[in-house]
Amino acid sequence: MKSDALTVEDYIAALPSDRQIVVNQLRRIILTRLPPGFLEMMDYGMIAYVVPLSRYPKGYRRNPKVPLPFLNLANQKKYVSLYHMGLYADTTLNAWFKEAYRSEVGKAPDLGKACLRLNPAQEIPYDLIGDLVSKITVEAWIAMVESVHTTPR
Incomplete structure (x- = not known):
């Protein structure tokens, strides 16, 4: 659910306590x-x-006003979403995560192309999510994006 909060702290404060x-x-x-x-x-x-514009001034979709997204975290009606663009861009990472999740949780993740849906009423593998977010550096993410955008828009 989209929020009008201007800060991360305000966003979290507006959520239900659970x-x-x-x-x-x-x-x-x-x-x-x-x-x-x-x-x-x-x-x-x-x-x-x-990735801040100071590190990647080309910006998202070659828009120098919009920083390059990597992860998003959002509360939804029935779950919490973690959008990880690397899961969409890197098939090896995607395969690793699906296997690691199944091994740890005992079932496949509820996963779209880049959206991991986490049900707060079920087990959330926090350490595995930490492993996932640690696997792509800023430099590697920029290189992945650049490999797709070989021609200027």
Whole structure:
């Protein structure tokens, strides 16, 4: 659900208390395990982890006003979403995560192309999510994006 919150703290404070617990725990894991260089901010009405324009001035979709997204964390009606663009862009990472999740949780993840849907009423593998977010550096993410955008728009 999209939020009008201007800060991450305001976003979390507006959540129901049970969701605050889950989102805060995911945020702690992300902030602890995410490689250096990503920036936490609010974007698209969600908590976002982006490559700042100071590191990638071309911006998202070659728009120099929009930082390059990498992760988003959002509360939804029935679940909490973690949007991880690397799961969409890197098939090896995607396959590793699906296997690791199944091994740890005992079932396949509820996963779209880049969206991991986490049901707060079920087991959330926080350590595995920490492993996932640690696997792509800013430099590697920029290289993946650049490999797709070989011609200027």
